[in-house]
Amino acid sequence: MRILLASPRGFCAGVNMAIDCLDECVKRFGPNIYVYHEIVHNRYVVDRFTRIGVKFVDHPDDVPVGSILLYSAHGVSPEIRKAARERKLQTIDATCPLVTKVHLEAIKYARDGYNIILIGHEGHDEVIGTMGEAPESITLVETPEDVDQLPFGPDAKLAYLTQTTLSVEEAATVIRRLEERYPGIEHPAKEDICYATTNRQDAIKALIGQVDLLLVLGSQNSSNSRRLQEIGVTTGKAAYLIDGKAELRPEWFEGVNSVLVTAGASAPEVVVEEVLEHLRQTYGATVEDAITREEHVTFPLPKELRVLQAAGA
Ligand code: SF4
CATH class of the missing domain: 3.40.50.11270 (Rossmann fold)
Known part of the structure; x- marks a missing residue:
């Protein structure tokens, strides 16, 4: 393997x-x-x-x-x-600080009299925190269909923000619909989906074509980890999101010759190491580093x- x-x-x-x-x-x-x-x-x-x-x-x-x-x-x-x-x-x-950036944008747009459309997932801690900055001014949308339901007229003073851990593609779809319906809608100069979310998604998109199966280390309530698994699923590959090696199932690996392993932004390297060791011992797996980008943010x-x-x- x-x-x-x-x-x-x-x-x-x-x-x-x-x-x-x-x-x-x-x-x-x-x-x-x-x-x-x-x-x-x-x-x-x-x-x-x-x-x-x-x-x-x-x-x-x-x-x-x-x-x-x-x-x-x-x-x-x-x-x-x-x-x-x-x-x-x-x-x-x-x-x-990249979440604080979104909060500050919400405060600024609300102060300037904009209605803010926040693209994000209902109930997520980050979304609750951002909406709390200007509850009367923010409306949450998740899908293009939600955009169609917005009560604002074409000349409304609108701006959009996004949760930091969205799927880049899905957010782009919602933004496209917003810009079609509200051509004058404002947005921050630098996008809100963060570098870490984008880089981890880009790595999977670049590498998934070379493998049979995707394993994402991360918890089910981790938004960015779930988005990584979804990329695997949308490309038609088997893709699993697991907290650690205890959740691995032998049947996932039947007929599988190649596996892409990644981890969400909140998953520690120790759980990746444990999975790799298990795959080495059980399937004689060899591990190759597949580096698509360097990160030096602190x-x-x-x-x-x-x-x-x-x-x-
Ligand atoms: S994924 Fe990490 S870098 Fe990105 S906003 Fe969340 S905590 Fe910050």
Whole structure:
């Protein structure tokens, strides 16, 4: 069996920063730390922190007054920040800067009197956080059909934004429909789908033609991981999204000579290594690196932590 190991894959700069941030908080303050929702959408990562005592909560009201509360990489709405302030929590904001960029765009367009069309998935943490910035001004759409249902007239003052982890192709389809219906619609100068999402999708598109099967390491609730699996499915290949080697099924590999392995932006490299080792031992697989692009993006720790570091605290 031949394995192509896609690169770039796995952790992006925002996920790296959020996990480093939580590790640093545990080192400084001990594990009695609270995180608003999952720090990143990955079961392995969340389990690792849960085992050492970090608690993941659904609302600031679930956190004891005065405790430390970390905001996850997906960002939070102003309502959550307000609730945390009222509870006198010490907050540390590990929101990815590329998510913050979308929040700032939403605030700016709303302030300038635009109705904002947000392209994204209902219920996703990032979408909830972005919509919370200007709830009266934002309408969520997921599909071109949703665009057809929008109540705005052709001359309405409109702008669109997107979730950072969408399928590039699907978002383009929705944007095309928006621009057909509203030719004057505004949008940010630099697109919102982030570099990591785009690069991981591009790698699969470039490599999938060489293999029989696609394995994506990542959790089911990870938006960018699901989009990677969907690319495999749309090309007609078998494609599976798994958290780790325990989910591999022998029947997937019957008659399979070549496999593309990748990982979503929140999946750690250790789960990729475990899968590769299993395939080497079980099927005598050989692994080739398939690099479609180099990534050198990094983000600094949140300023609340840098201030403490600078003070030697
Ligand atoms: S996937 Fe993109 S937007 Fe999300 S945390 Fe990573 S770099 Fe940031």
